[in-house]
Amino acid sequence: MLRDLGATFTKTGNGKGFEEKIDPVVLKQNTELKMDCYNNLCACLLKNEKPDYEKVVFYCREVLKCSRENPKTHFRMAIALFELGDFNAALEACNEALRWGPSQGFFLRKPKLAYTYVIQAQMKKNKSSKLSGLRDLLFSYSFIFSVLVWIIIAAITHQTSPTSPTISTDLSNATTCEASNATSVSCNRLHRLTQTDNVATEHKVAEMMKAIEKATEELNALNQTLQIVYDYKVKLAGMESSLNTKYLLDLINLNKVDREIQRMGMMDEEVTMKYNRMLALQTRAERLRTTLENNANLDDQRQQHQSMLDSQHISFFAQRTTSYSQRNNINNYQINYLNQGGAFNKTSGIFTVPVNGLYYFSFNALKTKQSLSGTSRLTVQIAQISPTLRILAKTHIDSSDWNGWYSVQVKAIADLVVNDRIAVQILEGSIYESGILGHVTTSFGGYLIFRL
Numbered sequence: 001m002l003r004d005l006g007a008t009f010t011k012t013g014n015g016k017g018f019e020e021k022i023d024p025v026v027l028k029q030n031t032e033l034k035m036d037c038y039n040n041l042c043a044c045l046l047k048n049e050k051p052d053y054e055k056v057v058f059y060c061r062e063v064l065k066c067s068r069e070n071p072k073t074h075f076r077m078a079i080a081l082f083e084l085g086d087f088n089a090a091l092e093a094c095n096e097a098l099r100w101g102p103s104q105g106f107f108l109r110k111p112k113l114a115y116t117y118v119i120q121a122q123m124k125k126n127k128s129s130k131l132s133g134l135r136d137l138l139f140s141y142s143f144i145f146s147v148l149v150w151i152i153i154a155a156i157t158h159q160t161s162p163t164s165p166t167i168s169t170d171l172s173n174a175t176t177c178e179a180s181n182a183t184s185v186s187c188n189r190l191h192r193l194t195q196t197d198n199v200a201t202e203h204k205v206a207e208m209m210k211a212i213e214k215a216t217e218e219l220n221a222l223n224q225t226l227q228i229v230y231d232y233k234v235k236l237a238g239m240e241s242s243l244n245t246k247y248l249l250d251l252i253n254l255n256k257v258d259r260e261i262q263r264m265g266m267m268d269e270e271v272t273m274k275y276n277r278m279l280a281l282q283t284r285a286e287r288l289r290t291t292l293e294n295n296a297n298l299d300d301q302r303q304q305h306q307s308m309l310d311s312q313h314i315s316f317f318a319q320r321t322t323s324y325s326q327r328n329n330i331n332n333y334q335i336n337y338l339n340q341g342g343a344f345n346k347t348s349g350i351f352t353v354p355v356n357g358l359y360y361f362s363f364n365a366l367k368t369k370q371s372l373s374g375t376s377r378l379t380v381q382i383a384q385i386s387p388t389l390r391i392l393a394k395t396h397i398d399s400s401d402w403n404g405w406y407s408v409q410v411k412a413i414a415d416l417v418v419n420d421r422i423a424v425q426i427l428e429g430s431i432y433e434s435g436i437l438g439h440v441t442t443s444f445g446g447y448l449i450f451r452l
Helices: 002-011 024-046 053-066 071-084 087-100 111-160 163-180 184-311
Strands: 315-320 335-340 350-352 357-367 377-386 390-398 406-416 421-428 442-451
Touching (some): 024 053, 053 071, 357 377, 357 421, 390 406
Antiparallel strands (some): 315 335, 315 442, 350 421, 357 406, 357 442, 377 390, 377 421
């Protein structure tokens, strides 16, 4: 892939439009890696003993160029700006961190940090502005006082400057008079002028001093007023700090209450889910109970039906002990071992169908030899004799052996309805029985296979 990128770089001419050829996924990964590196570098710089806050601000701004939705970056830049004294920017960064933090799960563990930095920055900003205003006021009053003092001194200098040459001259003249032994009249006149000028000067100085004392008293009163104002400002600052601290505690408590409300909401949702699940389980249990009851009822019905079927098993088996040669239904079976359902009449030899179903019948016998019956033929059939005649099965034997004994077997399966009558008929020949109970060869039987 690097070789392809190099070829693209060469073809595009000094890399122009090179980023357009890079896979957007690679560019996105590069940007995320760059942001992570700068963020980690800011975190490391803040943990140094002497952090370089200017570098922290620079790296944070590099991250924010890539994405503004990064609360950690805003928070770290707020710390650096706060330490650098740029409280307005720190406050703005804290607000940005609080703006993007909750949506990304930031400040969930320690929400107090962001609020603390916001309030501290706001307090320091307000305190700085208030102290700056107070300093400006004191400077203004000090400047006014200095101007007043300067004006007073200038006035005193102006009032005393015209007399100074006269006094100096007069004193010089007096000295000259004493030296040259002038006349007494001239000396007395000079002394009187000097005293007059001194009295006027002292009077003006006294007035100036009174004005200075009055200005000093007014300045003291003004200083006392300023001190009262300053004390009141300090008291207000303390009250504001206390209110801000209380506000911070209220925010923390409110945050705790919000988290508790969220937790209670989650618990309420969980209780609602569990309640709905319990209702669903109750409904399922009720369905299972109903199913079990239905299954129990079905089992009871099956047992009852099985009992009924057991009580209504239909089968029979009968035998003859004497020979038979009549051309009609074979009747009068002397032995009837089995007759479940009571559908077989051994006297008439007829089976009357009790229920609709599929039935099986079987007839076994021994053909009488020709020397006794006078014929070598034997034809036997199992037939439905009513309500209509229907042959279910039929067999025929023709033997020329004069003394031969041959067995005959007929089987039939048929679907029958209630009141159909079944019997075995001899159409030709005769069947043999020896009359000995232990040597019976003629039998007729059948049973219900299943109901229809």
